[in-house]
Amino acid sequence: MNDALDVTLRLLIVFVVFLTFPLIIGQTEHKVMAHMQGRLGPMYAGGFHGWAQLIADGVKFAQKEDVVPTGADRRIFQLAPAVALLPYLLVLLAIPIGPGEGAVGQVIDAGIFFVLAVMGVGVLGSLMAGWASANKFSLLGGLRTAAQLLAYELPMLLTAASVAMAAGTVSLPGILDAFEWWWLPWQIVGAIVFFVAGLAELQRPPFDMPVADSEIIFGAYTEYTGLRFALFLLAEYAGIVVLCGLTTVLFLGGWHGPWGADGLGWVWTLLKTAVLAFLVIWLRVTYPRLREDQLQKLSWTLLVPLSLAQIALTGVVKVVIN
Amino acid sequence: MSLAAATHGFLSPTGVEIAFLLVGLVTFGAAIVTVTTRQLVHAALWLVVTLGGLAVEYLLLTAEFIAWVQVLIYVGSVVVLLLFGLMLTRAPIGRSPDADSGNRWAALTVAVAAAAALVWVVVDAFRATWIDLDGPAAGSTEATGASLFQNWVLPFEALSVLLLAALVGAIVLSRKAKAEAATASGSTPSGSTPAGSTPVTRSEKEGTR
Numbered sequence: 390m391n392d393a394l395d396v397t398l399r400l401l402i403v404f405v406v407f408l409t410f411p412l413i414i415g416q417t418e419h420k421v422m423a424h425m426q427g428r429l430g431p432m433y434a435g436g437f438h439g440w441a442q443l444i445a446d447g448v449k450f451a452q453k454e455d456v457v458p459t460g461a462d463r464r465i466f467q468l469a470p471a472v473a474l475l476p477y478l479l480v481l482l483a484i485p486i487g488p489g490e491g492a493v494g495q496v497i498d499a500g501i502f503f504v505l506a507v508m509g510v511g512v513l514g515s516l517m518a519g520w521a522s523a524n525k526f527s528l529l530g531g532l533r534t535a536a537q538l539l540a541y542e543l544p545m546l547l548t549a550a551s552v553a554m555a556a557g558t559v560s561l562p563g564i565l566d567a568f569e570w571w572w573l574p575w576q577i578v579g580a581i582v583f584f585v586a587g588l589a590e591l592q593r594p595p596f597d598m599p600v601a602d603s604e605i606i607f608g609a610y611t612e613y614t615g616l617r618f619a620l621f622l623l624a625e626y627a628g629i630v631v632l633c634g635l636t637t638v639l640f641l642g643g644w645h646g647p648w649g650a651d652g653l654g655w656v657w658t659l660l661k662t663a664v665l666a667f668l669v670i671w672l673r674v675t676y677p678r679l680r681e682d683q684l685q686k687l688s689w690t691l692l693v694p695l696s697l698a699q700i701a702l703t704g705v706v707k708v709v710i711n
Numbered sequence: 712m713s714l715a716a717a718t719h720g721f722l723s724p725t726g727v728e729i730a731f732l733l734v735g736l737v738t739f740g741a742a743i744v745t746v747t748t749r750q751l752v753h754a755a756l757w758l759v760v761t762l763g764g765l766a767v768e769y770l771l772l773t774a775e776f777i778a779w780v781q782v783l784i785y786v787g788s789v790v791v792l793l794l795f796g797l798m799l800t801r802a803p804i805g806r807s808p809d810a811d812s813g814n815r816w817a818a819l820t821v822a823v824a825a826a827a828a829l830v831w832v833v834v835d836a837f838r839a840t841w842i843d844l845d846g847p848a849a850g851s852t853e854a855t856g857a858s859l860f861q862n863w864v865l866p867f868e869a870l871s872v873l874l875l876a877a878l879v880g881a882i883v884l885s886r887k888a889k890a891e892a893a894t895a896s897g898s899t900p901s902g903s904t905p906a907g908s909t910p911v912t913r914s915e916k917e918g919t920r
Contacts, residue, residue, distance in 0.1 A: 462804045465756065499852045502779035509787025513759065516794050520752055523804050535795035542788065559776075559852050 399495070400482075407478050411626030412443045418670045419443075425674045446619075453615035460523035461612065469521060470613070470620035473514025476507045477627035484634045485562045487644045487654035500561035501549050504635060505542075508590070511624065512538045515592075515599070518621070519609035530608020533599035533681060537589055540688035545586040547696035548579035551703045552639045565643040573642070575706060579699040580640035582692050584665070587632040589684070591625060593669060595676035598684055633665035634658070641665075731771045738764030749806040755793050762786050776852040 416431075419442060423430025435441025457466055482495045483503055497503045512534060519531020553559045555576065556567040589596035600608040610621050637643055641661045644654025679687065741760035748754050762785040769778035794802075812818065859867060 460804065462752075465752075497775070499776045499779050502776065502783055502852075506779045506783035506787055509783060509791075512791065513786070513794075516791065516798075517756070520794070520798060520802055521804070528798060532795065532798050535791050535798070538791055539788070539795065546783075 403481050404478070406630075407481050407627060410630045411623055414629055414666050414670075415443050415622075415626050416440065417666070418673075421667065421670045422674050425671075450615055450619035455615045455617060456612075458523055458612050462521040462523070465517050465521040466612075467617070469514045469518035470617045470624070471514070472517060473511055474620050474624040474627065476511035477624060477631050479507050480504050480631045481627075481634075483561060484631070484638060485565060485643060486658045488565070496562060497560065499559050500563075501553055501559045501639075504561070504631075505546060505549060508628075508631065509538070509542060511628070512590070514621075514624070515609045518613065522609070522612040524612050526605040526611045527609050529605050530599050530611070533605075534592065534609060536681075537592065537596065537599055537684060540685055541586040541589040541692070544582050544688060544692035544696040545590065547693070547700055548583040548586070549639060551579045551696070551700045552576060554700070554703050554707060561638055565638060565645070568642045568645055570642070570645070570647075573640075576640050576699070576703070578695055579703075580636065582696045582699065583640065584632070584636050586688070586692055587636065588669065588672070589688070591628040591632060593625070593629070594673040595679050596684060597678055598681050601678060629666055629669055630662070633662045633669065636665055637661040727771055731768060734764055734767045734771065738768065749808065749811075751797055751807055752794065752802050752804075755790055755797060758793070759786055759790050762790070773851075774855070776855045 420430045420438070431439030431442035433439055434445045457463055480503075483497045483500050515534045516531050519527045519529075519534060522528075552564060555572060556564040558564060558567065592599050600610065605611075610618060613621060637658055642657075643661075644658050646653065646657040738761055741757050741764060745754050745757040745761055748757065762781065766778040766781040766786075769775075769781060
């Protein structure tokens with residue numbers, strides 16, 4: 390296969406994953422939440438258990454008028470959804486799904502740094518939306534988004550650094566090549582901190598103070614309608630895919646499975662990612678929203694010390710086994 | 712530059728060189744807009760373009776690690792902090808006529824002098840060095856780490872002490888402001904209410920960054 394075709398094919402696959410996986414997770418969320426709350430959830434669209442509900446939603450969003458408030462900063466208001474969404478597409482490129490070079494969109498030498506850096510850029514979209522809407526609820530939402538990002542980026546980076554120390558490399562496929570089963574108990578604290586911090590960065594419940602719909606009316610996205618609003622929602626679900634995929638790759642061993650599964654590595658990756666995504670939905674249904682000061686306290690007094698302790702533990706064990 | 716160009720053909724630049732020049736121009740333009748625009752938040756967003764452009768330049772020079780760290784620290788954190796500060800204080804939509812400084816000529820002089828010094832030092836140091844794009848990556852994480860912790864340990868450690876000093880300074884300043892606010896208001900809320908505790912976490916956060 391020649392190079393151009395190879396690259397095009399990879400990009401196409403990543404793009405298809407980017408378009409379908411968030412929808413699958415969204416549909417699962419509809420159904421899982423419904424059953425956990427004693428409801429049925431969508432049942433009509435598409436016939437079988439409402440499988441086409443999100444497609445119908447998408448069509449509805451596309452039909453709506455695209456409104457820009459008079460007082461808003463037009464260009465930034467319109468640009469914000471793209472800034473929020475595109476980084477997740479780029480991150481998906483770097484997540485390996487199976488062993489070998491064939492199973493990753495693009496091998497990146499400093500993979501962890503690439504992934505975390507680009508994910509951080511996505512938050513700029515929410516900030517831009519919050520500011521440019523010329524709406525005080527939006528501005529509050531933007532402020533809370535920024536405060537949350539600043540608080541939770543640090544523990545996320547520190548725990549990712551712990552894995553990098555354990556593996557002796559910062560490339561994502563390299564980390565998976567070095568993975569051993571006993572990393573699971575060794576890095577478990579880091580895994581939990583990473584996952585929780587990631588949830589907070591995505592502003593998923595119970596960390597959804599920046600978009601708290603019952604008090605600041607969806608925060609930065611208050612003024613958005615139609616397709617642009619749908620893009621923000623898509624960004625949230627793409628974020629879940631990326632976070633679950635990353636946690637799988639960094640902490641759960643990605644394509645490694647308990648039974649030597651040759652050629653089935655990608656099944657393991659997808660399975661672990663799906664279980665984590667289910668956990669994300671479960672947490673949403675279970676916990677009430679954290680207050681802003683509780684949010685900050687959780688990060689600075691619990692997650693940061695825990696991640697520092699994890700780094701110390703990683704360092705000590707690494708020195709001992711060497 | 713001229714020596715290097717002489718051996719590698721100045722008139723038939725490769726694609727990478729053309730891309731480097733174009734990205735450089737975009738970065739330069741964005742930097743100029745950053746300091747001249749009258750819209751405060753736009754200035755911060757143009758800063759994102761500038762810093763992102765720099766990251767692309769690092770990438771083109773094969774310094775992959777530095778490029779991603781640049782995005783992580785500057786675009787992901789410093790600009791977010793800037794926007795946070797702007798939103799907390801004053802971020803009007805549209806132009807701010809008073810967003811100007813009387814020091815603009817002094818600032819321009821300092822900027823030009825600093826740029827001249829940097830360009831001179833870099834040109835003097837890397838006069839005829841040529842990066843072989845097809846060889847092993849000269850700026851990979853491994854190469855950067857090895858040179859940082861073998862040849863440049865002392866500056867690295869000095870920098871970390873500097874950052875520590877800034878951290879301690881930020882904490883001292885925030886505590887002083889808090890103590891003054893407490894004596895001014897007379898009654899001291901113990902910090903158990905949400906309104907009392909948020910400013911503390913905020914300043915701590917800025918200190919850590």
